[in-house]
Amino acid sequence: MKTLILKEIDDLIYGSLGIIVFISFFVGGVVAIQTALNIDNPLIPKYLVGFATRQSVILEFAPTFTSIIMAGKVGSYITSSIGTMRVTEQIDALEVMGINALNYLVFPKIIALMLYPFIIAIAMYLGIFGGWVAAVFGNYSTSAEFVQGIQVDFKDFHVIYAFTKTIIFAFILATIPAFYGFYMKGGALEVGKASTTSFVWTSVVIIIVNYIITQMMLG
């Protein structure tokens, strides 16, 4: 079991770092630039660029946007790998041996994805860093103003809210795609279709759950 979990951590978590680093850095940059371009009133303080970047990255871009990307990457990987095991009778082979295949395949993925908040923390950090780079090097605000913006009116509860979402999204990312893979029928073509359906439903559920949690925690 231990080796299985480590393997899943390698596939699901470590394997996703690259794309997360890439996306969050640039998305953070875009958020900073757009906020800056929308401030044309001289009465609005410049530190707002940092403030807006921090808020959008921590509240939405890092936890939710990243999770939708992960529904495509990790989710379709989970569906297609379990689905392939189904159509090639590897799941039957497990069952015949007296192994609870659902447990055996899904449990390590859930455990591995409990490290998902670390990815999101990295995404938050890099998103804000990307915003800082864009703001400072694009001359939209000074470094000092941006850093002031990051610190202004900081609410711990927003971080708690973001990580609560993240943990629930991690659970959704492990279970819904696994469900679609495990209970699929047919052949290789259906594995492809199952991955697509799983991506759609995982995203839909993430977005709805996001709405509900937001209403409950912030509303």
Added chain:
Amino acid sequence: MIVVEDLHKSFGNVEILKGISTVFDKGKTNLIIGQSGSGKTVFLKSLLGLHTPDQGKIIYDGKVYSELNDDEKRNLRQEMGMVFQGSALFDSMNVEENVMFPLKMFTDKEYDEMKERVDFVLKRVNLKNAHTKYPAELSGGMQKRVAIARAIVNNPKYLFCDEPNSGLDPKTAILIDNLIQEITKEYNITTVINTHDMNSVMEIGEKIIFLKDGHKEWEGTNNEIFKTNNEAVTNFVYSSDLFKKVRQMYIEERD
């Protein structure tokens, strides 16, 4: 010994198995033959408990499968080995890990001891230098042999094979058949094999059950099958010219 009593299985409202009763003896290669779609795989999977029968009993050496609790079922399954129609090797594991898997899951042997057993069964199926290869790197015949090795590694009392030699050349097919038969005798296993290969029927058909549309149409040995007058069986057996000639020879011999 496995006793099957009046086994029924439907999917939706299509009845696939329509009441099959038979006995599979220990130490014998029991064959299930029949046309594609006659229900062989469904029958085998019902024996294994992968499909739950709608009606009827399957009795493993006195134990009625449907009356066992979950733990007892799991224990019984650990005494079964299965070779799937498509081998069903775990493609994330290499040959050695595949074969070692049942030992890892169900015994608390040390690595060295497991390794020794794995080497032994891999040698038994004539695969020596493939330990670190992955299933995708093996030929179909090699995959079948790994699947057999995995099925027998934990000394099963019951061995099930779904078309173990389909898609193999005739020579390899006979090697696999003989291998299964030898292992069956050597360890006194109750072996049930699905096939539509007449060579297997001739070679290792110690007991043959002919399925047609979910019924047991005929039952006998490989000697009897070439002499029977059952029309469905003769149509199936003599669909190839080669076997028409074989039948001719039998009849001439008899007269």
